[in-house]
Amino acid sequence: MRPIPMIGDVALQAVQRVRHEVDGGFALLPVEGLPGRLVQRHGRGSHVIELEGVLYGESALDDLRTLQELAVGGEEQVFSADIAAALDLHHVVIERFVAGEIAGYANHFAYRIRLVESPELPEPAPTGGGLGFGDLGFGDLGLPDLSLPDLGIDLSVLDDIADLAGDVAGAVDAALDAVDQLQGLVAAAGGLSVGNPVQPLADEIGRLGQLADRAQGAVTAVVTAFFED
Structure with missing residues (x-):
């Protein structure tokens, strides 16, 4: 049995569609006399995951309420799903959440949710009272020897x-x-x-x-x- 996608403590049952998107972070720069464009990379964008499905059953209303609160709160959440296994993707924020009640079916709610990767910030650069190279901590940044x-x-x-x-x-x-x-x-x-x-x-x-x-x-x-x- 395949694992159910999870956002925080909410299990997204009956997921019908999952879509992954990522921007490679490329900029196309015109160069005089060059056919085409020079491709320069500035770093990839965040991973984006879109899910569509249905919440149903006795816990459907509670799950709907929890997802609404997560979307409004904007806090970082843990995400797990098969599609994220190869992406080293762990923490996300809910950028967009849409839900609708399905007529004729009790406790059935269709939803569409858009998750955006929330990467961990790097450690702040060390500071010192002086302006010497030793105070800048180049060795801790993984830079080559600047001697x-x-x-x-x-x-x-x-x-x-x-x-x-x-x-x-x-x-x-x-x-x-x-x-x-x-x-x-x-x-x-x-x-x-x-x-x-x-x-x-x-x-x-x-x-x-x-x-x-x-x-x-x-x-x-x-x-x-x-x-x-």
Whole structure:
């Protein structure tokens, strides 16, 4: 004897029609010059099960009332049936329920019910106080190893470059402040012949700018090598 489909604790007797539907989750994208459409999948849709049958007998009215309450309540229910055996489908919600009393037959109610899969939500991503990669929990998400590839480069030099860039930036700022002060002194001196005291500092700024360019070039080389690997 074949098992009777169940929704929660309600046995759906005299099921006359069962229909399964699922959307594969494909999108058709036009591509210039390509005959047809590019097919891209975003993930399948929910399984949909439609059942039609008759409730009858002494428990028919109680079963009808229970199904109506489940449809109105919208709570997730356990579903079991032969058609769901190969679908790994366990929990559903009643999206639509239609019932009608059959004239001339006591306690006979025709029904049509539409069930939609209710998948379990994934675990929330771990959060942390910092922004480090370790706080994001990539290992728990089943992602591939995101460590930097072996480029034959001592990546510790990046720390030295960062320190050098910081020193250069500080020195440039100090030099610019000094130039501003000296320019003010020259302007205050009026027509005095004081030469050009600003030129040495300008030369120093130029040399520091060259160092900054070299530091930037080294960082760019490392980043480029990383992405081209």
